[in-house]
Amino acid sequence: MSERSLKRLAGVHPRLVALVKEAASLTPVDFMVTEGLRTRERQMALIRAGASRTKNSRHLTGHAVDVAAMVDGQVRWDWPLYPRIAAAFKAAAARQGTAIVWGGDWPTLRDGPHFELDRKAFP
Numbered sequence: 001m002s003e004r005s006l007k008r009l010a011g012v013h014p015r016l017v018a019l020v021k022e023a024a025s026l027t028p029v030d031f032m033v034t035e036g037l038r039t040r041e042r043q044m045a046l047i048r049a050g051a052s053r054t055k056n057s058r059h060l061t062g063h064a065v066d067v068a069a070m071v072d073g074q075v076r077w078d079w080p081l082y083p084r085i086a087a088a089f090k091a092a093a094a095r096q097g098t099a100i101v102w103g104g105d106w107p108t109l110r111d112g113p114h115f116e117l118d119r120k121a122f123p
């Protein structure tokens with residue numbers, strides 16, 4: 001994990017940090033962490049910009065992270081990269097016994113870069 005990615009995990013729930021680290025070692029597609037803990041001001045700015053619809057984001061409590069796929073040192077948003085990263089997160093989650101939700105599995109407003117701890121297990 002890059003220094004920058006590690007910095008962005010500051011304030012994130014330790015179980016999620018452990019997952020991110022193991023996923024990074026398992027994934028066939030490199031990724032960096034783009035966002036972890038988020039301030040309420042930033043959440044409101046994202047809502048105003050249309051990038052988020054919830055005032056109840058898991059980022060506000062350190063229960064979510066966003067990642068960006070990296071190919072040959074460059075960020076890529078191509079959708080097919082994200083299920084491959086998600087598979088690494090799910091494998092790490094199964095090994096660590098941590099319930100997670102991938103935003104790419106949401107039926108509406110699918111969010112490929114987003115991973116969060118399951119609210120049922122981590123309220």
Ligand SMILES: [Zn+2]
Nearest residue numbers: 064065066114
């Ligand atoms: Zn997110």
